[in-house]
Amino acid sequence: MDDNGPDKVFAELKTRDIGGWGVAQIAAGSGLAVYAMWVGILQPGFRKVPLSLQVPYIPASKAQVDHVMTLLRGRKGGLVDLGSGDGRIVLEAHRQGFTPAVGYELNPWLVLMARFHAWRAGHHEKVSYRREDLWKVDLTECKNVTVFLAPSVLSLLQQKLEAELPDDALMVAGRFPFPDWTPCRIEGHGVDRAWAYSMQAQRRNTFKKNDRQLTDIDLNKELTNEKGST
Numbered sequence: 345m346d347d348n349g350p351d352k353v354f355a356e357l358k359t360r361d362i363g364g365w366g367v368a369q370i371a372a373g374s375g376l377a378v379y380a381m382w383v384g385i386l387q388p389g390f391r392k393v394p395l396s397l398q399v400p401y402i403p404a405s406k407a408q409v410d411h412v413m414t415l416l417r418g419r420k421g422g423l424v425d426l427g428s429g430d431g432r433i434v435l436e437a438h439r440q441g442f443t444p445a446v447g448y449e450l451n452p453w454l455v456l457m458a459r460f461h462a463w464r465a466g467h468h469e470k471v472s473y474r475r476e477d478l479w480k481v482d483l484t485e486c487k488n489v490t491v492f493l494a495p496s497v498l499s500l501l502q503q504k505l506e507a508e509l510p511d512d513a514l515m516v517a518g519r520f521p522f523p524d525w526t527p528c529r530i531e532g533h534g535v536d537r538a539w540a541y542s543m544q545a546q547r548r549n550t551f552k553k554n555d556r557q558l559t560d561i562d563l564n565k566e567l568t569n570e571k572g573s574t
Contacts, residue, residue, distance in 0.1 A: 401429055401454060404492055408518050409436050411531035411538040412490055415516050416440070423488040424448065426478040426501075431458025431471070433490050433518075438471045442488060446472045448481050483508040492518045499523050511544040525549075 404412075409432055416423070416437070423437040428447025435458075438445040449455050455475045462468040478501075483489065486509060493501065502522055505515060518538045521527060525546055527539040 401451070403430060404432055404518060405536060407532060407536040408492075408538065409433060411536060412516050412518050413437070413440055414531050415529055415538055415540040416442075416488060416490075416514065419488050419514060421487045422446065423490065424481070424483070424486045425490045426481065427491060427493055428458060428473060429454050429492065431461050431473055433492075434458070434471050434473065435462055435465060435467060437488075437490075438467055443470075444472060445470075446474065448474055448476045448478050450475065450477055479504065484510070486510075487513050488516075489513060490516045490518065493520070495520050495523055505543070506547060506550060509543045511547065513543040515541040515543060515546075517541070 412433060413436055419442075421442065422444045423434070423442035423446070425431075425433045425437070425445075425447045428434055428449045431447050431449075431454075434445045434447040447458060449458065452475055455473050458473040459468060462471050462473070483505065489505070489509065491498070491501070498517065498520060499522075502524060509515065515522075516538055519535060521537075521539040522541065525541050526549055528542045528545060529540040531538045531540075
């Protein structure tokens with residue numbers, strides 16, 4: 345499906361030079377112990393690591409932010425970033441005219457860092473960073489949503505998004521794609537790639553997939569009944 349799967353992207357993240365400021369932000373936002381755990385997550389045993397440790401904080405690059413904003417070009421209204429980290433996606437979304445621009449992040453240090461960045465940029469009264477669990481956020485009125493999360497989390501998040509987002513919503517994933525969804529647009533390459541998903545199209549695809557599965561089940565039942573009657 346994708347020539348830049350999770351293993352390849354993790355390998356690229358592992359070798360990328362994020363610079364001194366990036367390391368400092370990781371240390372401040374997640375703690376050095378969690379950053380050390382991130383190195384462990386990059387190893388083959390990734391899937392055995394508890395879910396709570398599979399979303400390490402890695403600052404989005406300028407290219408990643410630019411690609412996300414390109415996919416959102418022409419869209420209007422508010423924007424929600426789930427797992428907003430240091431807040432750079434929310435801040436750029438506000439600069440691009442999205443109002444309100446809101447980030448949800450569970451790590452209190454990252455929330456403080458995001459608010460500091462917004463204050464330094466002079467936009468602290470115009471963006472919002474909330475310390476909340478993304479699984480408990482009501483998305484029923486969200487039209488523009490972004491995420492930078494690990495594949496294992498994205499696979500679970502699909503169900504919540506399909507259940508809550510309106511049909512005219514656009515979902516944009518950075519760094520990793522949703523494993524079971526079909527993107528309507530893609531920007532960038534490798535670890536900087538971003539994927540856009542139309543919720544209306546995705547629900548249509550899911551309906552067709554479920555319909556085919558039900559048809560297959562009915563056919564199997566008919567074949568079983570025929571064999572039983574002979």
